[in-house]
Amino acid sequence: MPAPARLPEATRPDGVQAKDFVYGYVKRLILDLVLPPGHIITEMDIATVVGVSRTPVREAFLRLDAEYLLKLLPRRGAQVTTVTARQIRELNTTRLVLELYAAREIVAHQVDLSTHLNALIDEQQAITDAGAGYPAVVACDRRFHTAIIEAIGNAELAHLYRSMGDRQQRTGVVALTVHAGRAEMALRQHRDIADALSRFDLPAAEAALEEHLERHSWPLERYLP
Known part of the structure; x- marks a missing residue:
């Protein structure tokens, strides 16, 4: 798998809730392998790039965990799940x-x-x-x-x-x-x-x-x- 690239900057459009925007942003990075399987990301990593607080990032991580795209790691963030x-x-x-x-x-x-x-x-x-x-x-x-x-x-x-x-x-x-x-x-x-x-x-x-x-x-x- 390729090494993770620098996270692209993103601007939330008007009228889009922060949690939904972060969810879509992180999901696209995972699906397109910008965040490759096994890579660990933190709430702060995403919050800093997107320009939101950690709360909507945490909510997005929970949704992606439910979809088996992320695995939550206590006190460490989340890990992108593997593909076998x-x-x-x-x-x-x-x-x-x-x-x-x-x-x-x-x-x-x-x-x-x-x-x-x-x-x-x-x-x-x-x-x-x-x-x-x-x-x-x-x-x-x-x-x-x-x-x-x-x-x-x-x-x-x-x-x-x-x-x-x-x-x-x-x-x-x-x-x-x-x-x-x-x-x-x-x-x-x-x-x-x-x-x-x-x-x-x-x-x-x-x-x-x-x-x-x-x-x-x-x-x-x-x-x-």
């Missing part, structure tokens, strides 16, 4: 169940996603080529997969899938950080998924999704706890 290969594998297994169902519905109802998915692939390729950073790459990757889920018009399924978004963002950035070449590999696999769905070829779509979300996770065992 097992966590990534279990998250991807859950995503695979949902995306395989969506693929079956897309094929059964002949939902044409080709233009939308190819545009997202082009966007992800441009972001990767420009070196815009792993958080931007992962955010675009998430939009690709969310488009598949949302295409079938099942609001409950879409809500369930979006609830995993923060974990997808963080584990995705971790995976790219520890596994060189993963970004280009993901793009190739996205093209395979989009091609299969455009042809309404369910066996090919299922195989491409399994390759991307299941077997794609196993190499991380070599890099993560």
Whole structure:
């Protein structure tokens, strides 16, 4: 994991409560790996940068502890929780169940996603080529997969899938950080998924999704706890 960067300064917009602003600020630093797994931060660290008292920082830390992004340390602050290969594998297994169902519905109802998915692939390729950073790459990757889920018009399924978004963002950035070449590999696999769905070829779509979300996770065992 990279060493933590200097915390970026942030100004709270008018009308936003301090506790909500601090929560969003720290959460973004964790999801984008500015605060890497294992790093310890204190209430004063954040209060000084954001320009608030320690009370809203403490409240934000409690919320992030409840979301398993921070682990509170008595009299020491909080530690960013680790990301393990097992966590990534279990998250991807859950995503695979949902995306395989969506693929079956897309094929059964002949939902044409080709233009939308190819545009997202082009966007992800441009972001990767420009070196815009792993958080931007992962955010675009998430939009690709969310488009598949949302295409079938099942609001409950879409809500369930979006609830995993923060974990997808963080584990995705971790995976790219520890596994060189993963970004280009993901793009190739996205093209395979989009091609299969455009042809309404369910066996090919299922195989491409399994390759991307299941077997794609196993190499991380070599890099993560």
